[in-house]
Amino acid sequence: MVQKNIAVVTGASSGIGAATARRLAKEGFHVVAAARRADRLEALIAELGSGSAVACDVTSDDSVAALAAEVDRLDGNLTLLVNNAGGARGADAVAEGSVADWQWMYDVNVLGTLRVTKALLPALESSGAGTVVTVGSTAAFVVYEGGGGYTAAKHAQTALVGTLRLELAGKPVRVVEIDPGMVRTDEFALNRLGDQAKADAVYAGVREPLVADDIADCIAWAATRPHHVNVDRLVVRPIAQAAQHKVVRE
Known part of the structure; x- marks a missing residue:
């Protein structure tokens, strides 16, 4: 009997994480959907008709250890981890930066990945x-006003990923980084800015910003290449966004 391949997806309760769980299930993986909101995870697994829902807070050592224990109990081989949990809070200038927001962003994006x-x-x-697929951001390469905390966290996360790839050289583990630009999801901009009107303004006039399914497609593609093929880094933006600061609006 062939053992099933297991994929763990963090931040799977919404957005890119949920879309990735759906896509990987179609690719034949037994998906372990992990996030804080257990009710959403249960609904997602019910929709998929297979997989496992595990409540997990990536900022907690104990919670992550419990996730690993749940995975160990499954019948199959863990062949894929998608580090998707992350996020941004606030758009303050450095001079007015919220230490609490910066600490949260570092803990979720960087230490959560770790x-x-x-x-x-x-x-x-x-x-x-x-x-190992880690969802980063184009904010890992370019800084911008009001983005100090988030860009600092994403720069650190990409440094973590690059170091991991070097340290795992010669071992049977690929390290992949997916770096999206402008992606319109239900929660990212709203959670960051705390106001629906401000969140909507981020995407105002932009023809066809990326959506969660676009990034899920990239993750699945990279993860399903022959194992000797390592997609080190995939940067993906909507055609309307030529760079972090260059966005065409109609």
């Missing part, structure tokens, strides 16, 4: 064909 990767790496390596 915690989950550390916890699941032994199983990924023992599978003989593991892949």
